Amino acid sequence: MTSMALLGAVPKLLASNFIIRILRPGKQVFQYRAYNNDRPRPSPCGNPLVGVLMASTKSVPSPRPTLRKSKTGISGFDDITGGGMPTGRPSLVCGFAGCGKTLFAMEFLVRGATQFGEPGVFIAFEESESDLVENVASLGFDLVELVKANMIRLDQIEIHRSDMSTSGEYDLEALFIRLGHAIDSIGAKRVVLDTLETLFGGFSNDSILRSELQRLFRWLKDRGITAIITAEREGGNLTRQGLEEYVSDCVILLDHRVIDQVSTRRLRVVKYRGSVHGTNEYPFLIDEDGITVMPLSSIGIDHGTSNERVSTGVKALDGMMGGQGLFRGSSVLLSGTTGTGKTSLASHFAYAASSGGEKCVYFAFEESPSQIVRNMKSIGLDLTPHLESGHLEIVSARPSHYGLEMHLATILKKIDSFSPQSIVLDPLTSLVNAGSFSDAQAMLIRLVDILKGKGITSYFTSIIHGGLALEASEVGMSSLMDTWLLVRQDEADGERNRLLYVLKSRGMSHSNQVREFLITGEGIQLREVYLGPQGVLTGTARIALESRELTEAAFNQEEAMRERALADVRRKIVEAQIAALKAELHASNLENERRGKGLERSREQDVEARESRARSRGYPLNGGSK
Amino acid sequence: MTDEVVQMLSPDSRPGLQIPHDTPAGPQYLLKLFVTGSTPRSLKAIANLTAICEKHLAGHYELLVIDLYQQPELAKDNKLVAAPTLIKSLPEPVRRVIGDMSDTAEVLVGLDINLK
Numbered sequence: 248m249t250s251m252a253l254l255g256a257v258p259k260l261l262a263s264n265f266i267i268r269i270l271r272p273g274k275q276v277f278q279y280r281a282y283n284n285d286r287p288r289p290s291p292c293g294n295p296l297v298g299v300l301m302a303s304t305k306s307v308p309s310p311r312p313t314l315r316k317s318k319t320g321i322s323g324f325d326d327i328t329g330g331g332m333p334t335g336r337p338s339l340v341c342g343f344a345g346c347g348k349t350l351f352a353m354e355f356l357v358r359g360a361t362q363f364g365e366p367g368v369f370i371a372f373e374e375s376e377s378d379l380v381e382n383v384a385s386l387g388f389d390l391v392e393l394v395k396a397n398m399i400r401l402d403q404i405e406i407h408r409s410d411m412s413t414s415g416e417y418d419l420e421a422l423f424i425r426l427g428h429a430i431d432s433i434g435a436k437r438v439v440l441d442t443l444e445t446l447f448g449g450f451s452n453d454s455i456l457r458s459e460l461q462r463l464f465r466w467l468k469d470r471g472i473t474a475i476i477t478a479e480r481e482g483g484n485l486t487r488q489g490l491e492e493y494v495s496d497c498v499i500l501l502d503h504r505v506i507d508q509v510s511t512r513r514l515r516v517v518k519y520r521g522s523v524h525g526t527n528e529y530p531f532l533i534d535e536d537g538i539t540v541m542p543l544s545s546i547g548i549d550h551g552t553s554n555e556r557v558s559t560g561v562k563a564l565d566g567m568m569g570g571q572g573l574f575r576g577s578s579v580l581l582s583g584t585t586g587t588g589k590t591s592l593a594s595h596f597a598y599a600a601s602s603g604g605e606k607c608v609y610f611a612f613e614e615s616p617s618q619i620v621r622n623m624k625s626i627g628l629d630l631t632p633h634l635e636s637g638h639l640e641i642v643s644a645r646p647s648h649y650g651l652e653m654h655l656a657t658i659l660k661k662i663d664s665f666s667p668q669s670i671v672l673d674p675l676t677s678l679v680n681a682g683s684f685s686d687a688q689a690m691l692i693r694l695v696d697i698l699k700g701k702g703i704t705s706y707f708t709s710i711i712h713g714g715l716a717l718e719a720s721e722v723g724m725s726s727l728m729d730t731w732l733l734v735r736q737d738e739a740d741g742e743r744n745r746l747l748y749v750l751k752s753r754g755m756s757h758s759n760q761v762r763e764f765l766i767t768g769e770g771i772q773l774r775e776v777y778l779g780p781q782g783v784l785t786g787t788a789r790i791a792l793e794s795r796e797l798t799e800a801a802f803n804q805e806e807a808m809r810e811r812a813l814a815d816v817r818r819k820i821v822e823a824q825i826a827a828l829k830a831e832l833h834a835s836n837l838e839n840e841r842r843g844k845g846l847e848r849s850r851e852q853d854v855e856a857r858e859s860r861a862r863s864r865g866y867p868l869n870g871g872s873k
Numbered sequence: 874m875t876d877e878v879v880q881m882l883s884p885d886s887r888p889g890l891q892i893p894h895d896t897p898a899g900p901q902y903l904l905k906l907f908v909t910g911s912t913p914r915s916l917k918a919i920a921n922l923t924a925i926c927e928k929h930l931a932g933h934y935e936l937l938v939i940d941l942y943q944q945p946e947l948a949k950d951n952k953l954v955a956a957p958t959l960i961k962s963l964p965e966p967v968r969r970v971i972g973d974m975s976d977t978a979e980v981l982v983g984l985d986i987n988l989k
Contacts, residue, residue, distance in 0.1 A: 402949055404952070404954055405952055406954060410966065410967065410968050410969060411968070411969040411970070411971060411983075412968070412969070412970050412971075412979045412980075412982055412983040413970070413971055413972050413976075413979060414970050414971070414972040414973070414974050414975060414976035414977075414979035414980045414983065415917075415918075415921070415972035415973035415974055415975030415976050415979075416914060416972055416973050416975070417914070417955045417956060417957065417958075417971045417972040417973065418909075418914065418955065418956060419954055419955055419956070420909040420912075420941070420955075420956040421907060421909065421941055421948050421953035421954055421955055421956040421958060422948075422953075422954045422955070424909065424941045424942065424945045424948045424953075424956075425945065425948035425949050425953065425954075427945065428945035428946055428948065428949070429949070431945075446954070449954070450955065
């Protein structure tokens with residue numbers, strides 16, 4: 248850059264005859280302010296490079312000028328700022344002690360050097376170089392190597408007020424020279440000043456310091472250096488010394504709050520001149536990979552949808568949902584009181600989801616992996632082959648082990664590294680205990696959003712505590728869920744029976760029946776719906792009614808047989824009666840016949856007798872013609 | 874140390890800074906004054922300091938004036954932040970005075986010179 252060239256040239260001029268120069272005090276070529284006036288006017292965004300560019304393309308209708316940004320490489324941060332820190336400008340990173348300022352700044356430098364090929368200078372006012380190297384080594388940054396490779400320069404600035412006295416006016420030109428030398432020695436594009444305000448402790452004259460700092464920021468800007476200045480917060484002020492007045496292009500506020508004994512780090516872009524940015528407080532965390540900011544709430548609802556179906560792992564349950572199960576990429580909430588078989592149902596899903604070449608991660612917050620494997624074996628579900636083949640992974644963590652954000656980040660990291668098609672989170676409610684209600688809700692919204700965005704089918708279980716309405720999903724997230732299964736236990740006749748029903752399932756026809764299910768040695772089995780005269784019956788009541796009905800049926804059958812036999816007998820009696828009557832009739836007929844015949848015979852006998860009498864008398868009877 | 878020296882102020886080039894060799898009184902002083910080019914402040918500091926030295930340390934001091942623009946690496950080596958900075962390397966303890974040396978009393982305190 249021209250400024251650097253000039254800077255380099257002038258000392259050379261002087262070097263030849265220093266004394267003479269000293270005796271001619273009129274030439275103030277070193278004053279940056281004076282020099283500043285000769286420079287091409289900086290562009291509105293203050294970046295000299297952009298300024299030059301814009302000047303050279305003045306005749307061409309330029310596209311809408313956008314602020315140039317330098318990626319920090321800090322995961323998530325570049326998303327919320329739309330590209331990182333403003334290039335060629337100083338930015339302020341402030342926060343209370345221990346909020347991660349130094350680390351943020353250091354990561355900005357290290358990532359700049361390793362990922363974007365931009366060398367950087369770290370000016371430490373508080374820590375020694377060796378301390379810095381050690382501190383960031385735990386985050387996987389090898390500063391020694393980077394220093395050797397001329398990608399990072401560390402410089403510790405110590406100010407010992409005790410062995411220093413002040414006599415008259417001074418400025419901080421030595422600091423400028425020091426910084427300038429460090430920048431030039433490696434061609435640095437990035438600079439971190441951590442924590443600049445320490446200067447105020449070293450020097451008594453505030454007004455000199457303020458004007459010098461102002462000059463420093465302008466100087467950095469003129470050199471096109473993307474700088475981060477860290478500052479400590481005090482009370483309600485962003486910085487102890489009001490640095491935000493000078494560094495006003497971009498102000499990042501880091502916060503570290505402890506609520507209910509759980510700490511959460513948060514980041515907020517207070518100000519970003521000339522750029523749109525996310526204005527929310529974004530949780531971030533520091534782990535072995537550095538800082539992760541979670542810009543998740545900025546994600547809109549525009550995830551793609553799939554018509555593909557995946558099994559819940561329980562065939563009859565699939566049957567309740569149009570016969571095909573869940574939509575791929577949908578979210579399922581399985582809620583129920585404790586001991587209703589949530590983990591078993593979830594394990595069935597995990598089993599099915601890790602079959603057929605697909606992968607599934609099971610996040611368990613209550614049980615260890617081996618415990619889950621053992622317990623599921625007892626119901627005939629052997630997860631071991633899936634674990635061994637690498638299609639299933641059980642990740643166990645205590646909910647109270649770390650804050651919500653850390654949990655979320657761990658989950659996301661696992662998802663990134665394992666790239667599963669489905670996940671199980673068992674139980675979701677444990678996470679709520681790791682943070683406040685609203686935090687948990689916000690976190691879950693983000694989690695569900697991300698999972699949907701990635702097309703990952705998610706299966707959450709949730710414990711409903713006794714006394715609450717069954718539909719009262721305590722994290723208020725049921726509306727986020729595509730499918731909501733409810734399991735409950737009904738107590739009656741001295742026993743508890745498990746019932747399951749589909750409370751809702753978006754985009755598919757689903758059964759409205761409450762089904763009883765049994766956890767058997769062959770897994771979960773849904774029983775056929777039993778509708779008795781008194782409604783749906785379960786458990787022993789169902790069995791009792793069933794047997795009662797059986798006896799009744801048997802009894803009825805006997806009764807019918809008896810009826811039939813009786814009818815038979817009756818019929819036989821009637822038949823017998825009919826036969827008797829018939830016989831009687833026959834008898835009387837016979838009698839009549841006999842009587843008729845007797846009459847005839849007697850009449851014949853009469854005739855014979857008369858004839859014989861007549862013959863004996865010698866004349867025929869009735870004409871006597873015979 | 875000598876390689877850091879940019880310009881030794883030799884007696885012949887600066888008539889006002891004659892170092893008399895015949896009157897050694899007290900310990901030998903080694904002073905380094907770091908300035909930033911030819912700003913009025915730098916010049917003022919050089920003038921003020923030489924005057925003080927001549928008055929109080931005549932004959933037993935060595936003053937090195939170093940231009941940081943020419944040897945910027947010295948800024949880091951000497952842990953400098955402000956300019957001008959005077960470092961009293963000898964006698965021990967090492968002390969620093971910043972400023973244009975216009976406050977003579979402060980300079981003398983910094984140089985551990987007791988005026989009685």
